[in-house]
Amino acid sequence: xxxxxxxxxxxxxPALRAYATEKLGKISKHFDHLIAINVILRVEKPQQxxxxxxxxxxxxxxxxxxxxxxxxxxxxxxxxxxxKQVRRYKDRLRGNHANGAKRAAAAS
Numbered sequence: 001x002x003x004x005x006x007x008x009x010x011x012x013x014p015a016l017r018a019y020a021t022e023k024l025g026k027i028s029k030h031f032d033h034l035i036a037i038n039v040i041l042r043v044e045k046p047q048q049x050x051x052x053x054x055x056x057x058x059x060x061x062x063x064x065x066x067x068x069x070x071x072x073x074x075x076x077x078x079x080x081x082x083x084k085q086v087r088r089y090k091d092r093l094r095g096n097h098a099n100g101a102k103r104a105a106a107a108s
Contacts, residue, residue: 001025001034008042010071016041019072023079024053030083031090033058039078041071051078060089 005017028034035056042050051074052065062085066077
């Protein structure tokens, strides 16, 4: 999996790059078919730090964004949102939602 990190009105320091890579790298634990993650870190206002990412998975593109007064907190929120989306997408691919409804109906 490839992680591309760019900055808009902000210089991406090695510490920010390492932190984002560590947080977003954990997403691949839930789903092996991730191709790439494109991350954009930006500063909109002096007190508005924003992080957004697009995840390219096999057959799907997932997008999330989060903003906070601290860039590290924005990356944390972004990571949590993407993690939730990836887990939901994996469950849909495996068909757990449809199979669970069929089993519940058969058990009744």
